Amino acid sequence: MKIAVVGTGYVGLVTGTCFAETGNHVTCVDIDEKKVQMLNNKQITIYEPGLEVLFERNIRQGRLEFTTDLKEGIKGAKIIFLALPTPPGEDGSADLKYVLKVAEDLGPILEEYTVIVDKSTVPVGTADKVHAAIAANAKVDFDVVSNPEFLREGVAVDDFMKPDRVVIGAESDKAKKVMEKLYGPFVRQGNPIIFMDVKSAELTKYAANSFLATKITFMNEIANLCELLGADVDMVRKGVGTDTRIGKRFLFAGIGYGGSCFPKDVQALAKSANQADYDFKILNSVMEVNQAQKERLIDPLKAYFNNDLSGKTIAIWGLAFKPYTDDIREAPALENISKLLSLGAKVKAYDPEAMENVKGVFGDKIYFAEDEYDALKDADALMIMTEWPVFRTPEFDKVEARLKNKVIFDGRNLYELGQMEELGFTYHSIGRKI
Numbered sequence: 270m271k272i273a274v275v276g277t278g279y280v281g282l283v284t285g286t287c288f289a290e291t292g293n294h295v296t297c298v299d300i301d302e303k304k305v306q307m308l309n310n311k312q313i314t315i316y317e318p319g320l321e322v323l324f325e326r327n328i329r330q331g332r333l334e335f336t337t338d339l340k341e342g343i344k345g346a347k348i349i350f351l352a353l354p355t356p357p358g359e360d361g362s363a364d365l366k367y368v369l370k371v372a373e374d375l376g377p378i379l380e381e382y383t384v385i386v387d388k389s390t391v392p393v394g395t396a397d398k399v400h401a402a403i404a405a406n407a408k409v410d411f412d413v414v415s416n417p418e419f420l421r422e423g424v425a426v427d428d429f430m431k432p433d434r435v436v437i438g439a440e441s442d443k444a445k446k447v448m449e450k451l452y453g454p455f456v457r458q459g460n461p462i463i464f465m466d467v468k469s470a471e472l473t474k475y476a477a478n479s480f481l482a483t484k485i486t487f488m489n490e491i492a493n494l495c496e497l498l499g500a501d502v503d504m505v506r507k508g509v510g511t512d513t514r515i516g517k518r519f520l521f522a523g524i525g526y527g528g529s530c531f532p533k534d535v536q537a538l539a540k541s542a543n544q545a546d547y548d549f550k551i552l553n554s555v556m557e558v559n560q561a562q563k564e565r566l567i568d569p570l571k572a573y574f575n576n577d578l579s580g581k582t583i584a585i586w587g588l589a590f591k592p593y594t595d596d597i598r599e600a601p602a603l604e605n606i607s608k609l610l611s612l613g614a615k616v617k618a619y620d621p622e623a624m625e626n627v628k629g630v631f632g633d634k635i636y637f638a639e640d641e642y643d644a645l646k647d648a649d650a651l652m653i654m655t656e657w658p659v660f661r662t663p664e665f666d667k668v669e670a671r672l673k674n675k676v677i678f679d680g681r682n683l684y685e686l687g688q689m690e691e692l693g694f695t696y697h698s699i700g701r702k703i
C-alpha cells in the first residue's frame with residue numbers, strides 16, 4: 270500500500286519506517302529542507318535504538334522516501350498520516366496550527382478517496398476540525414480517522430511493531446477496512462485493534478498518558494510519605510504492584526516524570542476539561558506534585574552543606590528525561606541544574622547521549638564531562654537524575670577516589686541501601702531511609 274506521513278519528527282519517522290518495514294511504500298513529507306536532505310542522504314535525524322537498521326534497509330530497498338513537496342509526497346497514497354507537532358499554546362491547550370495548515374493544504378490536492386489519519390496527540394474534536402479544513406476545498410471523498418500512538422521513546426521500534434493494542438477511531442466502514450489491512454501485520458499475536466468513534470479515540474490517548482502520569486505521581490507521594498514514616502517505597506511498590514489490578518509497571522518513584530508527552534498531555538487534558546466546564550481536580554494535583562517532586566533532592570542537598578551551596582561543585586549523572594534517549598524536554602536534570610546554578614553551585618555533568626542537547630541550553634555555564642568518572646573529579650557531591658544502566662553498577666572505589674565527600678543524592682533509587690551503608694556513603698534516595 271502507498272502511504273504518506275506528513276511530519277518527520279519523532280513519531281513520524283518511527284511510523285514511516287515501521288510501515289515501510291511491513292512492505293508498504295512510504296513517503297515522508299516535511300517542510301524542513303535540511304532535515305529532508307539529511308534523511309535522503311540516509312542520515313537519521315533522531316536517536317532511537319534499533320531504528321537505524323530499519324531506516325537504512327527500507328531506504329535501500331526503495332520503500333522509504335523523503336520530500337518537502339506535499340503534493341508529490343501524497344501522490345497515490347491511500348492513507349495520509351499527520352504526525353505534526355502539537356505544542357502547548359500559551360494557555361496550556363494543544364496548538365493545532367501545524368495540523369490545520371496541512372489539512373487546509375491537502376483539500377485541493379487530494380485526487381482520490383483517501384484516509385487522513387491524526388497520529389499526533391490532539392484534543393477531542395480535532396478530527397472534526399481537520400475534516401472541515403480539508404472539506405473546504407476537497408474535490409474527492411475522504412475520511413478522517415484518529416489513530417493515537419502509544420510508543421515510548423527508547424523502545425519505540427518494539428512498541429510500534431508489537432503494540433499492546435491499536436486504537437482506531439473511525440466513522441466509516443471504508444476507512445475501518447483500510448486501517449485494518451494496514452495494521453494486520455502488527456496484531457498477529459492476538460493483540461487487538463480496538464475500533465471506536467473518533468472522539469473516544471482522541472480521548473483515549475490523553476486518558477492513557479494522564480493515568481500513567483497519575484500512577485507515577487501517586488507513588489511519588491507515597492515515597493515522600495515513606496520518608497516521613499520510616500517505610501521503604503521499594504517494598505511498598507512490590508507489595509502493591511503484585512496486585513494484578515494495580516500492575517507492576519509505572520510504579521517507580523523518582524524525581525518526577527518528564528519528557529515531551531506526559532507534562533504536555535496532562536496539562537492539555539486539564540485544559541480541555543476546563544474548557545468543557547469540568548474541574549479535573551486530580552490532574553491539577555498531579556501537575557503540582559510533579560513540579561515539586563523535580564526539586565525533591567535540593568533540600569537535603571542544601572541541608573548537607575549547611576544551607577550554603579555557593580562554590581560547591583555538584584556532579585550530575587544523567588541529563589536525558591529517561592535512559593535510551595537524548596531527549597531533554599522537561600527533564601528533571603535541567604531544573605535541578607538551573608536551581609544549583611542559582612544557588613551559586615558549579616555543575617559537572619555527564620550523560621551518554623544527551624550532552625549535545627544540553628550544551629544548547631547551558632553552554633559553558635556548566636562543565637560537560639568526558640565520562641561518568643570525569644564528572645566526579647573534585648566534586649563535592651553526586652546527584653543522579655537518569656537511570657542509564659552505566660550508572661547502576663559503577664566502580665565505587667573510583668567514585669570514592671574522585672568525590673570530595675562520600676555523598677550521593679539519587680533521584681532514581683539505583684543502589685541498595687545495605688550496599689551504600691557497607692561502602693560508607695551518605696545516601697539520599699527517594700522514599701527510602703537515609
Ligand code: UGA
Nearest residue numbers: 418419420421422485519520521523526527528530590591
Ligand atoms: C509516554 C508513554 O509511556 C507512551 O505510551 C506515549 O506514547 C508517549 O508518552 C507519547 O505520548 O508519545 P515517553 O514519554 O517516551 O512515553 O516515556 P515513558 O517511558 O512513559 O516515561 C515518561 C516519564 O515517566 C519519564 O520521565 C520517566 O522517568 C517517568 N517514569 C516512568 C517514572 O518516574 N516512573 C515510572 O515508573 C515510569
